[in-house]
Amino acid sequence: MHQLYACTNCGFWQRYFAPGPPSCPVCLDYRHPLPPNGWTFATEAEVGGRLRMQWAEVLPGIWQFWNEPQLGIGPRGYLIVDAEHGNVAFEGAGYYSAEALDFIRDLGGIRYLSASHCHVFGALWQLVEAFEPEVVMQQDELPFCQAFRVNWPYEDRAELHPGAVLHHTGRHTPGHAVLHLPPRQLLCCGDALKFKLDADGQATHISTHRAYDAHIPLSHADVRHYQAVLEPLEFDGVLTPWEPVPAGGKAAARQLFAAQLAGRPFADILPLTTSSHAPDLTHGSNSVVPESLAAGAGV
Numbered sequence: 001m002h003q004l005y006a007c008t009n010c011g012f013w014q015r016y017f018a019p020g021p022p023s024c025p026v027c028l029d030y031r032h033p034l035p036p037n038g039w040t041f042a043t044e045a046e047v048g049g050r051l052r053m054q055w056a057e058v059l060p061g062i063w064q065f066w067n068e069p070q071l072g073i074g075p076r077g078y079l080i081v082d083a084e085h086g087n088v089a090f091e092g093a094g095y096y097s098a099e100a101l102d103f104i105r106d107l108g109g110i111r112y113l114s115a116s117h118c119h120v121f122g123a124l125w126q127l128v129e130a131f132e133p134e135v136v137m138q139q140d141e142l143p144f145c146q147a148f149r150v151n152w153p154y155e156d157r158a159e160l161h162p163g164a165v166l167h168h169t170g171r172h173t174p175g176h177a178v179l180h181l182p183p184r185q186l187l188c189c190g191d192a193l194k195f196k197l198d199a200d201g202q203a204t205h206i207s208t209h210r211a212y213d214a215h216i217p218l219s220h221a222d223v224r225h226y227q228a229v230l231e232p233l234e235f236d237g238v239l240t241p242w243e244p245v246p247a248g249g250k251a252a253a254r255q256l257f258a259a260q261l262a263g264r265p266f267a268d269i270l271p272l273t274t275s276s277h278a279p280d281l282t283h284g285s286n287s288v289v290p291e292s293l294a295a296g297a298g299v
């Protein structure tokens with residue numbers, strides 16, 4: 001009899017036969033480090049007994065869910081509450097407790113479910129089983145969707161409702177996508193952008209990469225493609241699979257892309273030049289030197 005197993009190295013869930021799968025497809029990818037001493041896979045009962053679930057309203061009507069200690073790379077899942085159009089869940093926490101699922105149910109459940117890419121799926125399968133939402137995934141991520149059913153594959157764009165639109169970016173992974181929330185001027189950016197925050201939650205640095213841990217930059221063509229997809233989208237705040245950045249996200253992304261295209265590709269973090277994150281054209285934001293990548297979550 002098959003059941004679900006979580007890779008304790010990265011947190012990716014697979015359906016397989018006992019005693020568990022022979023390997024993890026996310027860990028085998030060039031972006032992720034292999035587990036130093038081989039794989040261990042945990043069942044739902046083992047994971048549920050080990051992790052505590054936390055959640056918080058990080059912006060009005062937007063809830064973030066995470067585990068302590070984290071499972072694998074520890075992505076955080078979002079629930080965007082919309083009483084008119086139905087709630088949208090984007091990205092997944094490693095494991096959802098019964099209390100968390102009850103809380104989501106009290107907020108109106110989930111009508112649409114999606115994620116940017118397979119590194120941050122977390123336990124989407126639990127949300128599919130509990131709420132039977134429309135599961136909307138870019139078609140190139142389908143090989144990683146074996147743990148749950150997808151009933152709305154898309155290519156370049158999928159409009160869940162007028163306030164929630166998915167856009168394919170590719171590049172970080174072939175099927176990587178972002179979720180744009182036009183009325184809220186927010187972008188759920190997946191691993192297209194990563195921020196470093198200060199103690200007050202203000203973004204101080206930004207980065208982008210093919211692989212975060214392996215420190216592989218995007219090519220110039222990759223960066224120009226991100227620019228082409230993101231520039232037409234109106235947003236100010238950004239939600240990564242780890243950190244909410246309430247404001248200044250688009251200006252920061254512009255600084256980053258300009259710096260990336262001004263010289264050789266880099267995966268280091270770029271200090272943002274002003275506290276408001278507006279591009280400082282008079283002093284030349286492109287002259288800022290990226291710093292070494294800090295330790296942290298990500299793939």
Ligand SMILES: [Zn+2]
Binds near residue numbers: 011012024026
């Ligand atoms: Zn793995």
Ligand SMILES: [Zn+2]
Binds near residue numbers: 117119120
């Ligand atoms: Zn990733």
